[in-house]
Amino acid sequence: MTGGMVQTRATLVERRVIGAVHELRLHDPRLAARLGAGQAVLVRTGWGMIPYLRRSFYPIAIAADSWVLRLPPDGDLGHAWLRLAPEGSELDCLGPVGIGFRLPDGVRRVLALGEGEAAWTLLPVVVEADAFQLAVALAAEVITPRQAIPPARLPAAVEYRLTTVEGGRGRLDAFWAELLPWADVVVAAGSLAFYRRLAEAIREHRFVITRGFAQVLYPATFLCGTGACLACVADVAGGRRRVCLRGPVFDLTDVVSDR
Amino acid sequence: MTGGMVQTRATLVERRVIGAVHELRLHDPRLAARLGAGQAVLVRTGWGMIPYLRRSFYPIAIAADSWVLRLPPDGDLGHAWLRLAPEGSELDCLGPVGIGFRLPDGVRRVLALGEGEAAWTLLPVVVEADAFQLAVALAAEVITPRQAIPPARLPAAVEYRLTTVEGGRGRLDAFWAELLPWADVVVAAGSLAFYRRLAEAIREHRFVITRGFAQVLYPATFLCGTGACLACVADVAGGRRRVCLRGPVFDLTDVVSDR
Amino acid sequence: MPIELAPRNKRGLPLRSPVMAGSGAVGYGDCWPPGLDPRAFGAIVTAGVTMRPRSGREPPRLAELPLGFLLATGDHNPGYRRVVAQYAELWRRLGVPVILSLLGAEPGDRAWMATRLEEDDPGIAGIELPVPEDVNLGEASAFIAAVRRATTLPLLVRLPATRAAHLAETCVVAGADALVIGTPPPVVYPAPDGTPLEGPLAGPTALPFTLRGLRAVAALHLDVPLIASGGIQKAEDALLCLRWGAVAVQIRSLVWTDPAAAMHVAESVHAAFAADSPEG
Amino acid sequence: MPIELAPRNKRGLPLRSPVMAGSGAVGYGDCWPPGLDPRAFGAIVTAGVTMRPRSGREPPRLAELPLGFLLATGDHNPGYRRVVAQYAELWRRLGVPVILSLLGAEPGDRAWMATRLEEDDPGIAGIELPVPEDVNLGEASAFIAAVRRATTLPLLVRLPATRAAHLAETCVVAGADALVIGTPPPVVYPAPDGTPLEGPLAGPTALPFTLRGLRAVAALHLDVPLIASGGIQKAEDALLCLRWGAVAVQIRSLVWTDPAAAMHVAESVHAAFAADSPEG
Ligand SMILES: Cc1cc2nc3c(=O)[nH]c(=O)nc-3n(C[C@H](O)[C@H](O)[C@H](O)COP(=O)(O)OP(=O)(O)OC[C@H]3O[C@@H](n4cnc5c(N)ncnc54)[C@H](O)[C@@H]3O)c2cc1C
Ligand SMILES: Cc1cc2nc3c(=O)[nH]c(=O)nc-3n(C[C@H](O)[C@H](O)[C@H](O)COP(=O)(O)OP(=O)(O)OC[C@H]3O[C@@H](n4cnc5c(N)ncnc54)[C@H](O)[C@@H]3O)c2cc1C
Ligand SMILES: Cc1cc2nc3c(=O)[nH]c(=O)nc-3n(C[C@H](O)[C@H](O)[C@H](O)COP(=O)(O)O)c2cc1C
C-alpha cells in the first residue's frame, strides 16, 4: 500500500555486513506501509548538519513494518556515517518519494532487467510479482561478481540470468532475443545508456516499443521529494520534468526519445 | 615531565558517567609524558569537520600513559560528540599547550583555590604537590553540589574545604583569614572575578601580593596553541599577550592590575 | 499585535507570525512536505516567476557544499501566465498571505507582470523583488520605481546580502515597503560529475552573511521593516535575527530538508513572539 | 621544473612545491605546530605587518561558525620595525622562501614599508599585498602602483574573492606579478559571549568562494600566475584549484587545526605535481 509522504524516525534494527557492503534493516512501520517498489526514501545521515542533504535510497526489501537499504562501498560521507551507526540508532527518514513500479492488471510474465548495483533496486518488484504468482525472470549485468544478487536472495520460482562484464559491455545482449519476446512487461534499473540499449533491443526483437511495456527507474541522487527544489529535473516525457514527482519510475518511451 | 607539543591519536579506554557528567580516560603515552598540571590539550571532536575548531581541555588527571578529560553538562556540539564516542575511539589530540602550574623549590604549604567547574583543573597539581609530600589544602566554591569534587577523589592527606553558593557569592571568603596566611603558594582556577576577589583577600590578609605567591589559570576556550591565530590574547602582564604562549597559568599580579 | 510588513502601504501586509516560508521553500504554494501546516507561517513567498516560461539550466543543477549546497536552476519556471492561471485558486484558499516573487530578464518584465497583477488579481498579498547581485544603484532604483508605479501591492525588495547596506537606502527611496536581507553571495563548486556550477550559497553556512547584512542595514535606521533570510535553520538563528533588527525571518531549504524542524522553528518562534507581545 | 610565481619580475620567485602556508598560518615564520616541516611548503606568507604597532581588537576575537570560524584580530601586530628586527635572521635560515604580508592604514604606509625593505633587506623573497574588501579600481591601482615603484621585489596581490574578477586586470596593470584569490568575504557572527564580531569567513566553507573567484579570474586570461587561497583543507581541494587555473595554493587555518593533515596536503600535492612535471 502506498500513500503520501511521511517523516519518520526509523530504528536501525539489523546490520548485515557482506564484505564491504552493508545492508541496514530499519524498523519503520509508518513508512513501510506506504512504500512501494521503485520509490525512494530520503535519509538524514551524519552528525549535526553534515552532510546537509539527505541521501536517497531505493529500498531492496520492503516488509510490513520495516525496509532495508543497501550501502555499496563508496566514498560518500553520509554513507560512511551509516556504516558506523550503532544498532538502535534512530534515523530521520522522509518518503516514499514519487511513483514506483506498477504491475498492470492482466500481466502474466514479468522481466526484470538490472545493470550493476542498480539491479538490487528491482528486488522488491521481483518479490511482489512472485507473490502475485506471476512468472518472473531477472536478468542482471554486473561489472564485478560482488555486485551480483546471490540466487538465494530471490524467490525460488524466479528465473535468474547473470552476466559479468569486466571491462567490456553488453553481455546481456545475448539474452535479449530469448527474453524480450517472452515478457508482458519489463521493469528495469540501470544507467541511461543501459535504457538506450534496452530500447534498441526492444525495437529489434519486438519491432516497436509500446507505451506500457517497459518501466525504468530514472537515476536521480539528491532529492527534496516535494517538487520545490527543481534539482531533479530531466528531459523526459517530452519536457523538462521533475523526476521526484513524475518518476523516479518512467515509461521507457518517455526516457529514450523515439526515432 | 613536559616538553614541546605533539599531535597524537589517543584511544578512549574508559568512560565514567557520574550523573550528567562524563569523564573520559585517554590512552596517550606520548602526550601524557609531556603534560603538566594546568596545561591544555586540544581535542578534535565531531564528524567530518564539524565542529571545525578543536575543543580545549585542562585534564583532571595525568598518569604515565593516559590522561582524563571531564565533560560537564552543556550544549556544546563537540562535547555532545565526545559523550557518544564509543570506547576504543581514536581522538586526535594536540598538546600540551602553554605553561602550567609550577611548584617552586622550597615551597612547603600549597593552597589550591577553585571556583565552580574550574576547581577540577586543580586536581593534577594537588596530586603532584601531595606526591612531593607538601602540605596541601584545597578550598572550592561551587554553585551546586554536583560541581563539587567528592572528597574520595583527593589524596588522603589533602585538607578540603567546600562551600556551596546557590544564588549568592563569596562564601569562600570566610576561609581567607585562615588559609591565606598559612600558604607558601597559591594555585587557583576560576573566573577573572574570582581572581579579583582573591587579590583583594591577599592584600587584606597578607598586605601585599608578592610576585610568585599566586598562580592562576586564565580562562581561555578556543586555542590554536601555536601563537599564530592571536585569538587568545588578553590584557595581562602589562600588555596584550597570547595566553597560549605566556599562559594559560599566569602570576596573579599579571592578571589583576595592582592599584 | 500582528507584525506589519508594509506600514507605509495603504493595503498593508500584516503577519500572524514572524516566520515566513521563503522563496524556493514551497514552490508556488503547491509543494508541501509532510507534516507542514501552511498556517504555521506568517506568509509564504513563491518561487520566482518570469514573464515568459523558462526551461532553466540543463542538469546537473545541484552541488553539495561543505555544510550546505548550491542550486543552479537558471530561473526554471512555467512563466507568469501559467503560474497565475494554475495557482490563483490555491492562493486564495491557502489560509496564509502569499507573496509572489518576480524575476526579470529585461528591465521592463517585472513592471509588466506587476501591471498584469493589478488586473488579474490572483489573491496575492504582496510582491517580492530580488535585486540581482551585480546591479548598481541607478539600475536598482529604476527597476524598483517602475514596479512601484505599476502596482499598489506591498513591495518586499530582496537585497544581495553582501551589498545590502550599499543598496538599502536607494531601494527604500525607490518604493520598497520592506527589505529582505538577503540573497546569499554566489559560489562555484563542482557537481557530482565535475561540472562547475554557480549559484547562491544555501544552507546553514549562509547565516553569517545574513547576519552581516542585517546588522549593517539595521544600523542605517531606514524606518522600513527588515526581514532576515538565508541560512536560518534553528529557532535560535531566527531569534538572533529578530534581536538584531529583523521583524520577520524566512526559512527556505530547511522546509524540505527537515520539515519537522521547520515546523518546530515556525511554532516556537511564533510562541516566543506571542509571549513578548502585549496582546498575545 | 619549479613553479615561477613572478615570471615577469627580474628577481623571480620560484617555488619547489605548489603548496604554500598562507598568511595567518605560521605567524612570522615562528609559529610552527608539531610535525610540520617548513621545507614541505613552496613558500610561506607571514602574518600581516603594519607600519606602526597595532594592539588590535579587544577580546573576544573568535566566533565559531557552522563548519568554520571568523577571527577579528584588528590587524594586531608588533609593527614593521620590530618584526623585521626580530625575524630577519629566522627568515634567512628557514629554508623556504618567505613572503611578507603588508597591511596599511594609510595609503602611503605600504609604499613606505616597501621602500624600507629595499634598504633593510631582511631576506624575504616577495611581498603579499591584500586589497581591502571595499576599494574601488582607482584606489587599488594607486596603492599597488606606489608599492611597485618602491620595490623590485615580486609582488603578490591578494584580492577579495567575491570581487576578484572585477579588480584583477587593474591590479596586473598596476604591477602585480601574481594574483592571490582570495580573501573570503566578511561575515558577522556572535562570539560565545554574544558580542557581534566581523571578519572574513574562514575554514572549509570558504572554498566555494575561492573557486568562484578563481574560475572568474582564470577566464580573463591575464597571463599572470594565480594562487588559490581560502578554505583549502584537503589534497582534493588543492588539486581542484590547480586544475581550474591556479599554479599554487595556500593553506592557512588547517596548519593549526590539523598539522598532520596540513603536512599530508603539502606532501601529497607536491608528489602529484612532481609526477606531472617532466623534470620531476
Ligand atoms: C518552463 C516550462 C514552461 C511551460 N510552459 C507551458 C505553457 O505555458 N503552457 C503549456 O501548456 N505547457 C507548458 N509547458 C509544457 C509542460 O511541460 C507540460 O505541458 C506540463 O508541465 C505537464 O504538467 P505536469 O504537471 O504533468 O508536469 P510537471 O512535471 O509537474 O511539470 C512540467 C514542467 O513544468 C515545471 N513546473 C510545473 N510546475 C512547477 C512549479 N510549481 N514550479 C516550477 N516549475 C514547475 C516543472 O519543473 C516541469 O519541468 C511548459 C513546460 C516548462 C518546463
Ligand atoms: C602590537 C604591539 C607592539 C609592540 N611594539 C613594541 C615595540 O615596538 N617595542 C617594544 O619594545 N615593545 C613593544 N611592545 C611591547 C611588548 O608587549 C613586550 O615588550 C614584548 O612583546 C614582550 O615580548 P614577549 O615575546 O615576551 O611577549 P609575547 O606575549 O610573545 O608578545 C607580546 C605581544 O606582542 C605580540 N606579538 C609578539 N610576537 C608576535 C607575532 N609573532 N605575531 C603577532 N604578534 C606578536 C603578541 O601578540 C603580544 O600581544 C609591543 C606590544 C604590542 C602588543
Ligand atoms: C525553487 C527554488 C527557487 C529559488 N529561487 C531563488 C531565487 O530566486 N533567488 C535566489 O537567490 N535563490 C533562489 N533559490 C536558491 C536558494 O537560495 C536556496 O535554494 C535555498 O532555498 C536557500 O535556503 P536557506 O535560506 O536555508 O539557505 C531558489 C531555490 C529554489 C529551491
Ligand SMILES: Cc1cc2nc3c(=O)[nH]c(=O)nc-3n(C[C@H](O)[C@H](O)[C@H](O)COP(=O)(O)O)c2cc1C
Ligand atoms: C595571524 C592571522 C592573521 C590574519 N591576517 C589576515 C589578513 O591579513 N587578511 C585576511 O583576510 N585574513 C586574515 N586572517 C584570517 C584568515 O582569513 C583566517 O584566519 C584563516 O587563516 C584562513 O584559513 P583558511 O584558508 O583555511 O580558510 C588572519 C588570520 C590569522 C590567524
Ligand code: FES
Ligand atoms: S527533488 Fe526537489 S523538485 Fe524534485
Ligand code: FES
Ligand atoms: S591560541 Fe592561537 S595564538 Fe594563542
